[in-house]
Amino acid sequence: MPTSPHEDFDQSLRQLQQRAEGALSPATLSRLRQARQQASAAHAAGSPWRRRGWWLATACSAVLAVTVAVRFNTTAPPVLPASTAAISGDDAADDTLLFDESPELYLWLGSDGALAME
Structure with missing residues (x-):
């Protein structure tokens, strides 16, 4: 006997x-x-979801291949001309000395945000 509508x-x-x-x-x-x-057998064989699955798998494989290629890209950085390398060589030495002489910079980087905003 039914009890609800x-x-x-x-x-x-x-x-x-x-x-x-x-x-x-x-x-x-x-x-x-x-x-x-x-009808159900024909529909299941050529289902649009099945075709979309292949496209999704292909796209994921392409993204993975590009990620691996970028990660393991071992090409050397471009070589600067001799005149540019000589100029930038002096600046690089000055920059490393600047960081060695200023330990407060490392303290500031490690501090909380309120102190860093001062």
Whole structure:
């Protein structure tokens, strides 16, 4: 016995379906089942989700390949002309001395944000 309106509705639809199936001949039911099976088999084989899965796998493989190529790229940095290298060589030595002479910079970098904003 149904106890809620939803169960009552479901029960009436089940009875209606049983009466409709009883009115069909067994040959018609067999043809309908075969047509449904063929349609579901054809749909599953060429499903758009299946095709999208291949595209997604290809895209993920491409992203992974690019990531690996960038990570293991071992090309040397470009070589500067001799005149530019001589000028920048002196500046590099001055920069390292600047960091060696200023330990307060390292304390400032390691401190909390309130002190760093002063």
